Amino acid sequence: MQKNILLTTFNARYTHTSIALRYLYANLKELQETSHILEFVINSQVVDALEEILRYEPKIVGIGAYIWNALDVSELISLIKKVAPHIIVVVGGPEASHLPHRVDFSKADYIIQGEGDIVFYELCQAILSNNAPLERMIKAPMVDMNAIELPYAYYTDHDIKNRYCYVEVSRGCPFTCEFCLSSADKKVRDIAIERFLHELEQLWQRGVRNFKFIDRTFNLSIENATKLLDFFLAKKEEYFVHFEVI
Numbered sequence: 222m223q224k225n226i227l228l229t230t231f232n233a234r235y236t237h238t239s240i241a242l243r244y245l246y247a248n249l250k251e252l253q254e255t256s257h258i259l260e261f262v263i264n265s266q267v268v269d270a271l272e273e274i275l276r277y278e279p280k281i282v283g284i285g286a287y288i289w290n291a292l293d294v295s296e297l298i299s300l301i302k303k304v305a306p307h308i309i310v311v312v313g314g315p316e317a318s319h320l321p322h323r324v325d326f327s328k329a330d331y332i333i334q335g336e337g338d339i340v341f342y343e344l345c346q347a348i349l350s351n352n353a354p355l356e357r358m359i360k361a362p363m364v365d366m367n368a369i370e371l372p373y374a375y376y377t378d379h380d381i382k383n384r385y386c387y388v389e390v391s392r393g394c395p396f397t398c399e400f401c402l403s404s405a406d407k408k409v410r411d412i413a414i415e416r417f418l419h420e421l422e423q424l425w426q427r428g429v430r431n432f433k434f435i436d437r438t439f440n441l442s443i444e445n446a447t448k449l450l451d452f453f454l455a456k457k458e459e460y461f462v463h464f465e466v467i
Contacts, residue, residue, distance in 0.1 A: 222276060222277055222278070223277060223278040223279075224255055224256060224257040224277045224278070224279055225252065225255040225256065225279065225280045225281060225345075225349060226249065226252060226255065226256040226257070226279060226280070226281045226282075226283065226345055227256070227257055227259055227274055227277050227279040227281070227282045227283070228242040228245055228246055228256065228257070228258045228259070228283045228285075229242070229258070229259045229260065229261065229270070229274060229282060229283070229284055229285075230242060230260060230261070230284060230285035230286075230287070230290065230294075230314070231260075231261045231262060231263045231265065231270070231289075231290035231293045231294065231297075232260055232261070232262055232263070232290075233262075233263055233287075233289045233290070234262060235262050235384070236383070236384050236385055237384065237385060237387075238260070238376065238380050238384050238385060238386065238387060239258075239260055239285060240372055240387040240388070240389065240435065241285050241313075241314065241337075242258050242260070242283075242285060243258065243372030243373075243375040243376070244338050244369070244371075244372045245283060245337060245338065245341050245342075246258055246372070246375055247369075247370040247371060247372045247374070247375060248338045248339060248341075248342050248369055248370050249341075249342050249345070250342060252342065252345055252346065252349070257277060258375070259273065259274065259277070261273075263289055263290050263293055265293075267293055267296045267297050267300065268300065270293075270297060271297060271300045271301060271304070274301070275304070275305060279308060280307075280308065280309060280348070280349065281308070281309045281310075281311060281345055281348060281349075282301060282308055282309070282310050282311070283311045283312075283313065283337075283341060283345075284297065284298065284310065284311070284312045284313075284314075284329075285312075285313060285314040286312050286313070286314040286315070286316035286317045286326070287314055287315055287316055288315070288316060291316045291323060291324045292324055294312065294316070294324075294326075295324040295325050295326060298310050298312065298326060298328050298329050299325075299328050302328045309330045309331070309348055309353070310328070310329045310330050310331075311329065311330065311331045311332075311333060311341065311344065311345075312326050312329040312331070312332050312333070313332070313333035313334075313337045313341065317329075317332050317333065317334065318333075318334040318335055319334070330357070331344060331354075331357055331358075331359055332357065332358050332359065333359050333361055334358060334359065334360045334361060335360055335361035335362065335363070336361050336362075336363055336364050336392075337361055338364045338369050339361070339364055339369065340359055340361035340362075344359060363392075363393075363408060363410065365410070366391075366392060366410045366411065366412045367412060367413050367416070371412070371416075371417075371420055373386070373388065373420045373423065373424055374423070376424070376427075376429075378427070381424075381427055381428050381429050382428070385431055385433045386424060386429050386431065386432060386433065387433045387434075387435050388417075388420075388421070388424075388432055388433070388434055388435070389412070389434065389435050389436055390411065390412055390414070390417050390434070390436055390439075390445060390449065391409055391410060391411045391412065391436050391437075391438075391441070391442070391445075392409070392410050393408050393409040393410055393437065394409065394437035394438060395409055395438060395441060396437075396438070409437075409438070409441060411442060411445060414444075414445045414448050414449075418448065418449075418452055421449075421452060422452075425456070
């Protein structure tokens with residue numbers, strides 16, 4: 222049961238999954254063997270989440286903070302550091318990435334600002350090698366979407382049967398809406414479309430029929446959007462495709 226690294230968050234609903242945690246897990250390389258994803262829902266009791274986390278005896282807990290769960294995340298960080306101060310808490314996600322923070326993350330050992338796909342692995346590697354960085358705030362550069370591992374193999378059979386599978390064919394947003402955090406990522410980066418279609422096919426073969434796209438601007442590349450629609454139109458059975466703009 223013991224895991225060195227535990228990846229966790231509070232999803233807005235049970236039917237939701239965290240693609241971010243799966244990206245982190247997919248890119249943990251040799252550390253993946255001793256890592257685990259553990260998801261909760263925002264109407265969970267935070268103390269119950271704490272109890273479940275402690276069962277794994279983790280050395281590092283990585284937590285994703287979003288607008289819907291920031292208060293729960295803040296409370297969870299405080300509880301972890303109160304009852305198990307030896308556990309290194311790393312918080313990331315949109316609510317942690319942008320200053321000033323709207324809730325208190327001050328008890329976290331590290332805060333990752335930006336895309337943690339690679340930086341989280343490097344941080345964990347340093348901590349577990351007794352070479353933890355002194356800098357608490359870690360600014361992560363934008364990643365090359367074609368150089369990182371994709372997360373889709375880490376949707377479980379239970380996820381596929383009972384929950385939404387989130388996918389993204391690009392990151393970033395070309396617009397500068399003042400009310401939206403996505404406007405901070407001005408550079409849009411596409412995943413190579415053939416690589417992405419291969420991942421969709423693998424999910425389809427496993428039984429996924431509900432795909433929830435989280436691209437900020439799905440049809441920015443008309444060529445890619447057309448290929449994606451052709452992929453689904455070529456399927457012979459009824460299907461459902463969900464698009465979500467965040």
